[in-house]
Structure formats: C-alpha cells, structure tokens
Amino acid sequence: MKKQTLIYDGSFEGLLTAIFQVYEERLNDVFIVDEVHYEPDFFSEPVTVYTDDGKANRVWDKLKDYKNLSKLIYWSFLSEFDERERYILEALHYVLKTQNENDYGHPAVLMLSQLTKKVGREKHRMEAFVRFKRTREDLYVSIISPDFNVLPLIAKHFKNRYADQQFVIYDTKRGYGLFYNLDSIAFIELDFNSKEDLEKAMHEEETNYNLLWQNYFSSTNIKSRVNMRLHKQHVPKRYWKYLNEKNPL
Known part of the structure; x- marks a missing residue:
C-alpha cells in the first residue's frame, strides 16, 4: 500500500483535522502537507483533508494536557517552516508514547523548540518596535x-x-x-x-x-x-x- 499524503488548507484547524485523521485511521506511513507546498509524488497517494472544527477542537483539547507540547506545536506552526508538519507529527507521536514532552534529545521535539524560540524572538521584537x-x-x-x-x-x-x-x-x-x-x-x-x-x-x-x-x-x-x-x-x-x-x- 502506498504511503498517504494528507493535504490540508494551511490553517491551524486544518492541520489539527489532519492529525485527527492520522489517529482515527491509524495511519503509519503518512505525511501532512500544506496545499501550497504540495508536489505530486508517484509513490504517495494524495488525500485531501477538509477542515472540521469539531475534529480540530477534539485534538486541541487533548493537546491542552501537554502544556509545553501544545505551545511548541502552535508556535512552530506559525513559523511557516516548510517541513513543520513532519516534525509536529513526529514529536506528537513520541510524546504520546513516552509522556515526556520535555525531552529535547528527541530530534523532532528539539526542532519544534528551535522554531518556537525563533518565533518568540520575532514576537518580542514586534511588541517592542x-x-x-x-x-x-x-x-x-x-x-x-x-x-x-x-x-x-x-x-x-x-x-x-x-x-x-x-x-x-x-x-x-x-x-x-x-x-x-x-x-x-x-x-x-x-x-x-x-x-x-x-x-x-x-x-x-x-x-x-x-x-x-x-x-x-x-x-x-x-x-x-x-x-x-x-x-x-x-x-x-x-x-x-x-x-x-x-x-x-
């Protein structure tokens, strides 16, 4: 079976809907990509994700149990980094499995932390200038x-x-x-x-x-x-x- 590429509309709610779909359908070999950055891949089956506020809210309510991870995910999303979805999904899988949301030794958690710091600096400078x-x-x-x-x-x-x-x-x-x-x-x-x-x-x-x-x-x-x-x-x-x-x- 081909891996799947979930294509969402670029909104945070759309990303959360895609994450819901990953867990609901128990998808393993899967990528999530913003429709702006999607490029057809012969080895991947494209699947359009339709944003569903109800599903997005369910995912976000679950993430609220992980205060640090939820911040890392949201702020990293705002970084607009091209591959943020991959790191977000990898970090989410790891934290839900280990219950350790502060393990910066994990590559995905570390990447989200680095993106969050960059966004945080820009936030501070905008507030100042x-x-x-x-x-x-x-x-x-x-x-x-x-x-x-x-x-x-x-x-x-x-x-x-x-x-x-x-x-x-x-x-x-x-x-x-x-x-x-x-x-x-x-x-x-x-x-x-x-x-x-x-x-x-x-x-x-x-x-x-x-x-x-x-x-x-x-x-x-x-x-x-x-x-x-x-x-x-x-x-x-x-x-x-x-x-x-x-x-x-």
Whole structure:
C-alpha cells in the first residue's frame, strides 16, 4: 500500500483535522502537507483533508494536557517552516508514547523548540518596535511584515497596552491584520496599497508629531558616542522601518 499524503488548507484547524485523521485511521506511513507546498509524488497517494472544527477542537483539547507540547506545536506552526508538519507529527507521536514532552534529545521535539524560540524572538521584537500612525478617523494603524506569522501572538499585548484606542495592525506579507474596536479583537483582510494609502489617510497632526520626534532624536543624539554596531545588535536594521526616528512616514 502506498504511503498517504494528507493535504490540508494551511490553517491551524486544518492541520489539527489532519492529525485527527492520522489517529482515527491509524495511519503509519503518512505525511501532512500544506496545499501550497504540495508536489505530486508517484509513490504517495494524495488525500485531501477538509477542515472540521469539531475534529480540530477534539485534538486541541487533548493537546491542552501537554502544556509545553501544545505551545511548541502552535508556535512552530506559525513559523511557516516548510517541513513543520513532519516534525509536529513526529514529536506528537513520541510524546504520546513516552509522556515526556520535555525531552529535547528527541530530534523532532528539539526542532519544534528551535522554531518556537525563533518565533518568540520575532514576537518580542514586534511588541517592542511596532509604532502606530493616527488617521483622520482617529484609528491608529501599523503596517508590518514580520518574518513569522506572529499576529495571533501579539494581539493580547497590544489590546492590553492600547485598551483606550481603536487600532489596526496589518501584516502585508500575509494579507491580514488585527482590528481592535475598544471591546474585542478581530482578524480582518484589507485591500490597500500599504504605505501610500496610509499616507493619504493620515491625520495632519501625525506629520507634525513625526517631525518633532525626528528633531528630538537628532538633538539628543551625541554623534561622538554613537556605537552603530551595538545599536544594530539591539535594534536590527530590518526593524528601523517601524520606528518614527528612523522612518518618519
């Protein structure tokens, strides 16, 4: 019998549904792959997985019994690493068999841990470096393009920090964003040309604020004491576009 390749829709719920199918049908020689990365294989039988929230919830409820493993699986999924599904399935098999979710000597568990650390660093940096622009409708907007899909992980931080203002954090790399309406956060999709459209919608006071901040930063910066190497170490150059002092618009 050919091995099976379970093709899912790329969502976390879709992945959990595929995992449910693996255990329900007791599949051994099996791969799980995002439909975006699927390539036909003569030696493998393709099987389309249809996302089922009920099955996904059952798997996630089971994973909640393994606090560390559930975090490793979710955060690794958000890394968007091409082979994350293989490591997730291998780690899950191992932990359910041994009940040892902290064995980083196992290659799959170690890989998920490494991916989780990378995602965690990006989460921390987004929380530190994201800046908002005020629009004429008093909506605060931030345009980002993080290395990993960290929007679901930073939502709580910004909701707590900016509880008194409506805001949108939009990920142009993945085409979706967060919208906070002073009550709850929702995931949204928008059709706009990022920076150009933001400039048109920006409140007139925002430009003045940017200029003031630029002048303040310049006047307090002592050029003779600048250590650019250390500066780039703490604030990598790819994050400068989010900072007012580096990127006035």
